Amino acid sequence: MNNRQLTIFRTVCEEGSMTKTAEKLYMTQPAVSQTIKELEQESGVCFLERYNRKVVPTESGRLLYQYACHILGLYQDLEQHLKETEGVRTIRIGANLSVGVKMLRGFIRAFEKKYPDIQVKVTVSGSVRLMELLKTHQIDLGLMEDLPGETDYIQEPFAKDRTLIVAAPDHPLAGKEHVRFEDLKKENFLLREKGAGVRDRFEAILRTKDCVIDPLWESRSTKVLVQAVEDGFGISVLPYCLIEEYLKEGRLAEIKVEDLCLERNLNLVYHPHKVWNDPLRDFMDIVRWYGHDEIRAMKTTEGMFHGQTDTNTLLL
Numbered sequence: 001m002n003n004r005q006l007t008i009f010r011t012v013c014e015e016g017s018m019t020k021t022a023e024k025l026y027m028t029q030p031a032v033s034q035t036i037k038e039l040e041q042e043s044g045v046c047f048l049e050r051y052n053r054k055v056v057p058t059e060s061g062r063l064l065y066q067y068a069c070h071i072l073g074l075y076q077d078l079e080q081h082l083k084e085t086e087g088v089r090t091i092r093i094g095a096n097l098s099v100g101v102k103m104l105r106g107f108i109r110a111f112e113k114k115y116p117d118i119q120v121k122v123t124v125s126g127s128v129r130l131m132e133l134l135k136t137h138q139i140d141l142g143l144m145e146d147l148p149g150e151t152d153y154i155q156e157p158f159a160k161d162r163t164l165i166v167a168a169p170d171h172p173l174a175g176k177e178h179v180r181f182e183d184l185k186k187e188n189f190l191l192r193e194k195g196a197g198v199r200d201r202f203e204a205i206l207r208t209k210d211c212v213i214d215p216l217w218e219s220r221s222t223k224v225l226v227q228a229v230e231d232g233f234g235i236s237v238l239p240y241c242l243i244e245e246y247l248k249e250g251r252l253a254e255i256k257v258e259d260l261c262l263e264r265n266l267n268l269v270y271h272p273h274k275v276w277n278d279p280l281r282d283f284m285d286i287v288r289w290y291g292h293d294e295i296r297a298m299k300t301t302e303g304m305f306h307g308q309t310d311t312n313t314l315l316l
Helices: 003-015 018-024 029-043 059-085 097-102 104-114 127-135 197-208 222-230 240-248 278-290
Strands: 048-051 054-057 090-095 119-124 141-145 154-161 163-167 189-192 217-219 235-239 253-255 264-270
Touching (some): 003 029, 003 054, 003 059, 018 029, 054 059, 090 127, 097 104, 097 141, 127 264, 141 197, 141 278, 154 278, 163 240, 189 222, 222 235, 235 240
Parallel strands (some): 090 119, 090 141, 189 235
Antiparallel strands (some): 048 054, 163 235, 163 253
């Protein structure tokens, strides 16, 4: 069992197809199939089976996939540290949209003051995608909301974030004092894609209230959703930090639902056995300091911390 075999096997599990794996790895489909066959023959175990036109891992295959991700991740960590010894230094950060828009730029600017020669590679995405990158060691650290099912990773809170249900100011529910969950059932919801933390948490709460919704719109772009809400196409659920200016300007209005709390933690997420270097430790300290009120209240001409980022420019 070698690095090449594990890479091919991991990709087959993620793509669910020998053909797609071949395309992704620039191989032929027979070469992929032969590699999997050799891996199973060497181990004496069946790792993959076909189900509904997809290739899926068996129970043994799921175990091998977990180990493959870990082992290949260690290879990547090793390569990263070897590059650092040669003077090519990079840290890789993943962030959800809330952090990416309102906080990340300040973190990086503070970091670059101490480490001007170290490159910070950034991926801004949904929490599901960020966890995939963490598990495959393609990022060193994730900055995202709570992930209840991810017990194998450290989730260290550094800030709080509110999520609001919002509508156009002239929407009937916008001025209503007592909005119930029942009132939401007939509304047109404009939501982020499945897997986005804001949406997943909101829908989980609705399920506990026997309230099921079928979104009229789905989009990865917060800007698209905000514009659609402004134009009266429906209501949405969005982080306060991304729509603060729209609320202050009266372009959006909050819908306040009884017994609904959408506050969430924003966390540093990382593997407990991650090998840390000094730059990564210092980056984490910068993020931790953000959680202190006196640091969070700081305002600089660079827009270094909360409230100083141009949301309209950075909305995706």
